[in-house]
Amino acid sequence: MNEPVASETYAAQLRRLAELTARVGEQRGEAHTWYERQCAAAERAVTDAGEQVQHAEVELVEAREQQERVDAEVAHLWQQVRTRLGARRLGGPPAPANSGGTTDAVALLTRARDLLDRAGQPGELPGSVNPLLALCGVGGAVFAYALGAGARALGVGYGGDLAVGMPVLALVVTLFGPLVGLAPARVLADRRHAVLGPRPIIVVIGAGLVTTALLLALGR
Known part of the structure; x- marks a missing residue:
């Protein structure tokens, strides 16, 4: 038959159970806090990524518009070159050179326009x-x-x-x-x-x- 457990041993077991319960509660609270932080960080990352995507889309639209303006200006300047040089048989404007670096197309067009104006002056x-x-x-x-x-x-x-x-x-x-x-x-x-x-x-x-x-x- 089972022997009766002493009251002191029972009380110690209760205290240990309480300590374990408290520890589990603390760990569970820490887990919840960590989870909430991770979720907040993930939401911030998603928000930042969405803003970056929107900013990239705006930049893409602006880049396409600038490309269209540059292409139109290049075609206009090339037509002036053909007219002033009398070279009607020339084809389309030359393809852009791959310089391997960042090039300001607007500055290059300004220089080309100034050069063409100087060349066209009588x-x-x-x-x-x-x-x-x-x-x-x-x-x-x-x-x-x-x-x-x-x-x-x-x-x-x-x-x-x-x-x-x-x-x-x-x-x-x-x-x-x-x-x-x-x-x-x-x-x-x-x-x-x-x-x-x-x-x-x-x-x-x-x-x-x-x-x-x-x-x-x-x-x-």
Whole structure:
């Protein structure tokens, strides 16, 4: 038969059971606290990841928009290059170079645009075209003198008031002869994509004045 347990042993067992229960409660509380912390950390991680995904999506949209703007600007600049160089047979714009580093496309486009603007600005006519400019002046003076001579002949032929007015008109037309040469000189400058500056104008008018003076002297 089982012997009765002493009261002191029973009390000790109760105390030990209470201690174990308290310890289990503490460990369970710690486990709950750890679990709640882990859940909170996981929720924060999910929230942060969602914000990063949203930020990445916004950056992706902005990058696509910038790419479209860059592609459109590249196509526009390439079309200007083809037009100014007269290279109609050139294909599409060159593919972007893989430099292996970060490159600011906007800065590169700005540099390309500035370079194209400088290249597209008309320059001065070279000194080698001075004979052609002088020929424009001579041709303008001869043309104006011929018109004047025709006007004088018309006045002589019809007589009357025309015989008085036509010589005056002929003289005015002849005196404007040096300026007539500026028209073909302008065409020459436009074909060479240059400006008709002071030096070319002086050459044209000077040659026209000399020619007009010679023609008036010979016509007396």
